[in-house]
Amino acid sequence: MRKTLLPLLTLLITVASYAQQLPTSPNYKANDRFEQLGTVLPTPNSTRAASGAPGREYWQQRADYDIKAELDDENRSIKGTETITFFNNSPDELKYIWMQLDQNLFKKDGIGAMSRTGTINEKGMSTSQLQALNNGRGSSLDADKEYGYKIASVKDKAGKALPFTINNTMMRIDLPAGMKPATSIVFSVEWSYNITEYYGRSGYEYFPKDGNANYFIAHWFPRLAPYDDVNGWNHKQFLGQGEFALIFGNYKVAITVPADHVVAASGECQNYAQVLTAAQKQRLKQAETSKTPVMIVTQAEAEKAEKRENKNPGKKTWIYKADNVRDFAFASSRKFIWDAMQQDVYKSGRKIWCMSVYPKEGNPLWEQYSTRAVAHTLKSYGARTFEYPYPVAISCHSIAGGGMEYPMISFNGGRPEEDGTYSEATKYGMIGVIIHEVGHNFFPMIVNSDERQWAWMDEGLNTFCQYLAEKEWDYNFPTRRGEPNQITDYMSSDKSVLTPIMASAENVIGLGPNAYGKPATALNILRETVMGRELFDHAFKEYATRWRFKSPTPADFFRTMEDASGVDLDWFWKGWFYGTEPVDQDLVSVDWFNIDTQNPEIEKELARKEDARRKTTMSKIQDAKTKGETVVAQDSTMADFYNRYDPFKVTDADRQKYEQYLSTLTESEKDLIRNNTNFYTLSVKNKGGLPMPVIVKMDFEDGTDSVAVFPAEIWRFNDAQINKVIATKKKVVQWTLDPYFQIADIDTENNAFPRVAKPTRFQIFKQQQMRRTPNPMQQEGTGAGKITTPKN
Known part of the structure; x- marks a missing residue:
């Protein structure tokens, strides 16, 4: 009104x-x-400045690894030895060091199994639940095998045994002489373990049709836990949901596998001349200048190898070197097809190897999209952070589903139907997971946050960059996370199942929306609505640049975003990251x-219209039909002055009064009236x-x-x-x-x-038998059969 x-x-x-x-x-x-936020954030000091940048006395530890390992294909096991050079760059003397034994997650009496919960209802238990109960660990494990590490020895440089204590997924090694600041120590560990089926992070996938397995080997060797200025030793137990806290170092790794296997790993292979055929070496040379992926190992070669015509192929050792990385992983299989191209994705002109390995079960999707998605990711992420510093990035096709990341290599899902057709969701899901996992090279493989404590610092930031890279891949890309309206269902959930983003990764209920979706959405809102693209992009790039090859905390991110943009965001961090309230x-x-x-021309006309509106009652509308039959209408002598009087007529006196009123107003006040x-x-x-x-x-x-x-x-x-x-x-x-x-x-x-x-829409209900319908590609009949492998 x-x-x-x-x-x-x-x-x-x-x-x-x-x-x-x-x-x-x-x-x-x-x-x-x-x-x-005040005291909610840690007090700035000489290692972490109030601006969010590393302080003048910032330090971090370093560990170099020389590993020799062998994959036993028949028994699904790995054994190895590692020589570690650990540098104490801290100002503290260390009496012991802690190592991570992540494979102990699968021990029958380990903390992972003993902390698992469940229930039984009147319908009983599923086969997988029964198997998990029987072996105490999960349906992907063989009840007849023992899992977790067997530590054969821990020795110092002179070969003398070092005392050690295993606490579930952590091992403490006592140092008799202690380790003073600015010194290093060399020691070795000999170990072995049985490989689990692929459980989302590591393991093998078995193919019953041809009797082969693809191996995706990660958190496979005892690794140094971080010792830093924030927590001292980072030795939180590995429970499976929270990922890893690690330190940088240089790696030399020799991996012995069956001779008919193809290996992909973190770092650069040092002996392609010994492990590749002449034809494969020639193709690799061709890929150095190709604008499109070149097949290094063709599908025909992979299919021949998987038939295992040579029952005793012997062994080959692939040697890799990776500098300034926080971890090392590899994949191995005789089923692998391998394509590659060396791309100059940055203005600097430096070329980076973009590669993919995958079995035939991944085609036609993988040879068409995977390596291109790798190159796109490096370009997109680099534009908003820093130039990718490593020489190679590899995408490996793992079991259908999600993915997992490691330096320079990632294991990614996305598998078409057996006839070669695929749904739109499968296609975009595969491209999305490759972008996400390759993108993890930036967060946390280079910007080295503690994943086990703060999952959002790698998953959330990476999901945000993935969201932007997906839109740069295809304007109509069906992004799953990042848009504000995609997180509203989670934010409107019952408060009993909501935890703040600022919660330990192992304790979060609903890790996907909490650590991936909500922080990615928060960053998108900052960029589009709160800060604007220019301020946000500058601050985000500053954070990534400041903390590349270093280990930031949440406070370092919050402070840098404000420091570089000049925008006070404490209210935003409080609401989105420390709270669970919705919008x-x-x-x-x-x-x-x-x-x-006061203008009579305007005000009296408005009054006339209002008077007419109020008089337009239902009775008036009905009486209009007979208004000519009234007494006044029938007899004009019954009308006088008031029947002709117009109370809304503008008079000279009205105009004179209005002019006097205008003379009292300023020009700006007159403008309000005129408008x-x-x-x-x-x-x-x-x-x-x-x-x-x-x-x-x-x-x-x-x-x-x-x-x-x-x-x-x-x-x-x-x-x-x-x-x-x-x-x-x-x-x-x-x-x-x-x-x-x-x-x-x-x-x-x-x-x-x-x-x-x-309106609330409804359908006319009719009882129908539910059935699975083919994907559109199958319905059209356009996708039957695999894409033929290119001749190159």
Whole structure:
């Protein structure tokens, strides 16, 4: 309803004084929400500066590895020896060191098995549950095998045994002489273990049709745990959900496998001349200058190898070198097809090997998309962080599903049907997982965060970059995470299943939405709505550059983003990262005001229309049919002055009074009158609790529209409800909060004023037998059979 304000001066004073009013809401929490994080963040010091940059005395440990290992294909096991040179760059003397024994997760009496929970219902247990109960570890493990490490020896450089103690997935090695700052120690470990079936991070996939297995070998050797300035020794147990905390070093690894296997690994192979055929070496040379992937090992060669015509192929040793990496992984199989191209993805012109290995079961998707997706990822991520520093990036086709990342190599799912067809979801899912896992080279393989404690620092940041890279791959890419409206279901979940992003990875319920989706969405909102692309991109790049080959904490990220952008974001970190409240803004009401212009031409015409509106009752409408039959209509002598009088007629006296009024106004006040400005007071509630910018779309009566954006600080005096005055020259017929789904509002039904009713759709129910339908490629009959392998 339009309300008239009189006089003009009253309006101006009212609007000005409103801004000075203090909040009166009993639910006022503004000091909590908009005050600085303060002591919530650790105190800056000489190792970690207040700006979020590494301090002048920043230090980190280093460990170099020389590993010799052999893969036993028949018994599905690995044995190896490693010589480790550990550098104590800390200011502390170390009396012992801790090593990670991640394969002990699968020990029958280990912490992983003993902390697993479950239940039985009246329907009983599944086969996998029964098997897990029998062997104590899970359905992917052989009940007749022992899993976890067998540590044969731990010795110092002179060959003398070092005392060690195993605590589940950690091993403490005692140093009799201690280790002073700025010194190093050399020691060796001899070990072996049985390989599990692929469980999402590591293991083997067996193919019953041809009797072969693909091996994806990771967290496979005892590794140094970090010792840092934040936690001392990082020796949290490995429970399977939280990933890894590691330190950088140089690796030399010799991997002995059956001679008919193809190996892909972290780093550069040092002996292709000894392990490849002449034809394969020639193809690799060709790939150095090719703009498209070249087949190094063709599908025909892989299919021949998997037939195992030579029952005793002998052994080959592949030697790899990887410098300044935090880990090392490899894949091995006689089923692998291998393609590669060396691309100059950066302006510097430096070329990087982009490679893929996959069995025939991955085609036609893998030879068409995998290596191209690798190259695209390096280019996209590099543009917003730093140039990829390593010489190679490899995508390996693992069992269908998700993926897992390691330096320079990743294990990725995405498998077509046996006839070579695939759904759109399979195609984009595969490209997405390759982008994600290859992207992990940046976070956390180079920006080396602690995954076991802060999953979001690698998964969330990486998912955000993946979201941007996917859009750069295909404008219509069906992204799964990143858009604000994709996280609203999770944020509206029952509070009992919600944990803050700032929770330990092992304790998070719903790791996917919590550590991947919500932080990725938060960063997208920062970039698009809170900070803007220019400020965000500069700050994000600064963070990545500052912390490449170093180990940041959450505080380092929060502080850098503010330091490099000049935007106070403490309220945002509090709400999105430390809290679980959702966004739910409710446009409760809109009051409409006009200025009383005192102009008789305008005001009397408005009064005439209002008078006519009020007189247009149902009785008047019905009586209009017989108005010619009234007494006055039938007898003109019954009409007098008042039957002819027009109370809304503009007189000379009215005009004279108006001119006198105008003479008292300033030019700006006269402009308000001439423009017939409309004033609207919007009343908005923060029902969800999480303060966010208020974004309002105005649809005008002439068919045009406009959007107003008010920063989150609009809630700083009252975080429960605010009133906002908006002035427009045009009349607004519809108001909408968050019209483009920018702030992850969990309830859009209360975002419109007047309210817009939306129907609930239903279907006519008919009993039907559910059946699986072919994917569109199968229906069209265009995808039958595998793509033929290119001649190169």
